[in-house]
Amino acid sequence: MRVRKVRRKRLRAIAVLTLIALIGAGVGVYFILNPSSARMRDASIDSTMEVRGVIIRNETVVQRGDAYHVQFLVEDGDYVQSAQPVVTTFTRGYDVILEQITALEQQIYQQQLTLLQLQQGSETLPDSLVQLNNSIDECVRALALAAQGEGEEDILTLDSRLESLMNDRSALLASLVTADEALAQSQAQLSALESGNSYRTTLVNDGSAGYISFTTDGYESALNPDQLNTAQVADILSSYGSATPSSADLYRITSSDFWYVAFNTPIDSAERLQEGQTYSMMMEGSDTVYAAYCRSARTYTSNITFVLEINADVKPVLNTRMGTFTFARSASGVSVRLDGLVYENGVPSLMVKQSDGYVSIPVYILSSDDKNAIVVARDSNIQLRSGLRYQIP
Numbered sequence: 526m527r528v529r530k531v532r533r534k535r536l537r538a539i540a541v542l543t544l545i546a547l548i549g550a551g552v553g554v555y556f557i558l559n560p561s562s563a564r565m566r567d568a569s570i571d572s573t574m575e576v577r578g579v580i581i582r583n584e585t586v587v588q589r590g591d592a593y594h595v596q597f598l599v600e601d602g603d604y605v606q607s608a609q610p611v612v613t614t615f616t617r618g619y620d621v622i623l624e625q626i627t628a629l630e631q632q633i634y635q636q637q638l639t640l641l642q643l644q645q646g647s648e649t650l651p652d653s654l655v656q657l658n659n660s661i662d663e664c665v666r667a668l669a670l671a672a673q674g675e676g677e678e679d680i681l682t683l684d685s686r687l688e689s690l691m692n693d694r695s696a697l698l699a700s701l702v703t704a705d706e707a708l709a710q711s712q713a714q715l716s717a718l719e720s721g722n723s724y725r726t727t728l729v730n731d732g733s734a735g736y737i738s739f740t741t742d743g744y745e746s747a748l749n750p751d752q753l754n755t756a757q758v759a760d761i762l763s764s765y766g767s768a769t770p771s772s773a774d775l776y777r778i779t780s781s782d783f784w785y786v787a788f789n790t791p792i793d794s795a796e797r798l799q800e801g802q803t804y805s806m807m808m809e810g811s812d813t814v815y816a817a818y819c820r821s822a823r824t825y826t827s828n829i830t831f832v833l834e835i836n837a838d839v840k841p842v843l844n845t846r847m848g849t850f851t852f853a854r855s856a857s858g859v860s861v862r863l864d865g866l867v868y869e870n871g872v873p874s875l876m877v878k879q880s881d882g883y884v885s886i887p888v889y890i891l892s893s894d895d896k897n898a899i900v901v902a903r904d905s906n907i908q909l910r911s912g913l914r915y916q917i918p
Contacts, residue, residue, distance in 0.1 A: 561916070561917040562878065562914045562915060562917055563861070563862055563865060563914070563915060563917055564911075564914050564915075565859045565860065565861055565910065565911055565913045565915060566859070566911050566912075567858070567859065567860065567911045568858075568860035568899065569855075569857040570854075570855070570856060570857075570860065570892040570893060570897065570898070570899050571853075571854075571855045571892070572853075572854050572892055572893060573851050573853055573854070574851070574852045574854055575850070575852075576788040576790070576849070576850055576852070577762055577788065577847065577849055577850075578762075578786045578787060578788035578847070578848060578850050579748070579757075579761050579788065579846065579847055580784060580786060580842050580847065580848060581748045581749075581750050581753070581784065581785040581787060581832075582779045582784050582785075582839055582842070582843075583780040583783065583784070584735075584745050584777045584778065584779040584780070585732055585777060585778050586746065586771075586776075586777045587728070587774075587775050587777065587778070588774055588775060589614050589728070589773060589775045590773040591614075591616055591617075592614040592773075593616050593617040594614070594615040595612055595613070595614050595615070595775065596612065596613045596614075596684075597612050597739065597776075598610050598611055598612060598613065598685075598727075599611050599737055600679070601737070601738055602736060602737070602738065602840065602843060603736070603737055604737075604781065605730045605734065605735065605736075606734045607730055607731070607733055607734050608731070609729060610727050610728070610729050611729065611737060612728050612775060612776065613726065613727045613728075614725070614727075614728065614775070615724055615725050616723070616724045618724065619725065622718070622724050623724075625718060626715065626718055626719060629711060629714055629715045629718065630691075633695075633708065633711045633712060633715060634694075634698070636707060636708045636711060637699075637702045638650075638698075640703070640704070640705060640708060644702065644703060651701065654694070654698070654701075657693055657694045657697060661687065661691065661694065664683055664686055664687045664690060667683050668680065668683045668687065730778060732778055735781050736778070736779045736781055736839065736840055736843050737776055737778055737779075738779065738843055738844060739775075741771075741774040742765075742766075743768030743770040743771075744761065744768055745777060747768070750785045750820070753787050753823075753830065753832060754823070754825070754830065755789050755823070755825040755828040758787050758788060758789050758830055759828075761847065762847060765846060765847055779839055779843060781838060781839055781840070782836065782837070783834060783835065783836045783837070783839070784834075784839045785832055785835065786806070786817065786832075786833045786835065786848075786850055787830060787831065787833075788830070789828040789829065789830050789831075790829050791827065791828060791829075792824065792825075792826075792827055792828055792829055792870075792871040793868040795866065795893040795898050796893065797822070797890055798822065798831055798833070798852065798854070799819060799822075799889055800819050800820070800821060800822040802818075802819050803816050803817065804816075804819065804833070804853060805817075805852070805853040806833070806835070806852050806853075807850070807851045808841075808842075808849070809848060809849035811841065813837075813841070815835045815837055816835070817833040817834070817835050817852065818833060818834045818835075818836075819831060819832075820832050820833065824870060824871035824872075829871050854892040854893070855892060856891035856892035856899040857899065858891065858899045858900070858901060858909075859899065859901070859909045859910065859911060859913075860897045860900075861875060861897065861898055861915060862896065862897055862898075862917065863893065863895075863896060863897060864917055864918070865915050865917050866888075866890075866900075867885070867918060873887070873890055873900070874886055874887045874888060875900070875909075875916075876916035876918070877909070877914070877915050877916075878915065878916070883915075883916050886902055886904070886909070887902070887903040887904070888900040888902055888903060889902075889903055
């Protein structure tokens with residue numbers, strides 16, 4: 526009897542182990558045929574996305590290879606009109622020629638004063654000439670202060686005023702004095718010296734109106750928002766300053782009312798923007814909120830390059846090439862877990878449960894946080910809805 530009981534216990538134990546093994550195998554087969562999954566749900570996600578980006582402007586660089594010295598007629602950052610004079614350039618040796626011109630002008634002035642006193646029979650100067658001389662002396666003193674960083678007016682304004690006063694004095698003396706042979710000879714020498722040397726050239730803005738800047742960085746012509754690639758963006762962000770501006774660069778004119786921001790994101794990141802959508806954007810160091818339109822999203826081997834257009838005044842970024850930008854992403858709709866997204870060539874998709882199994886559905890990511898994303902099917906004929914089951918790879 527004892528032997529039979531032992532046999533029965535052994536048989537029972539074997540049966541239990543066999544049952545456990547069968548259950549385990551069944552569970553394994555179940556999970557192979559029915560992978561881990563979750564259900565879509567309705568939700569809203571308000572998030573921000575911070576990136577380092579490259580600023581692109583619509584700008585034209587003007588060059589002058591023979592400029593030995595330049596005198597700008599406007600201030601850096603000024604808005605200049607088309608055909609407006611912006612700079613005077615001088616060739617090598619201009620200082621010698623200017624000394625000769627200055628000496629002749631002083632000689633002519635002294636000759637005119639001598640003739641004036643002789644012709645009017647008095648050493649007393651006309652009030653109009655005295656007033657002009659006083660204005661010239663005052664302008665010269667103001668220029669000296671401006672050159673030392675003092676005074677209330679800038680050098681360009683004062684220099685222009687001085688030139689105008691000198692011309693007025695020359696015209697006044699020409700009307701008051703009858704030139705003799707010596708004066709006429711000096712005036713002819715001055716005219717020949719000024720007209721016979723191309724040491725000075727005044728350039729006008731021969732393009733569209735825009736902001737002028739006297740600095741270049743070598744990237745102006747290389748950055749095109751329609752042809753930009755991920756390598757260019759990465760290169761500027763990692764080694765800005767490696768490009769060498771041409772020594773012939775004089776200035777650049779930048780269109781005033783729009784600019785661009787370009788940046789890269791990893792090809793398998795849920796932090797992305799949707800082409801054709803407009804986002805609120807802020808730049809580090811500024812309180813201004815810009816409306817940034819995502820005009821393109823180009824996919825490369827490991828990155829997606831986004832280019833956004835900002836229709837706003839370019840002056841705040843006129844001399845800035847890089848920055849940190851924050852985009853606000855807000856969306857409501859179907860929410861899925863981030864680990865349920867699969868990326869193929871940069872395109873996110875979900876394995877959605879259908880009656881005959883799981884089907885891959887490419888999606889757009891409208892917004893995301895650190896766990897979930899609001900998505901919509903790329904095919905407008907497919908409607909994702911709360912309760913649908915999707916696979917977690």
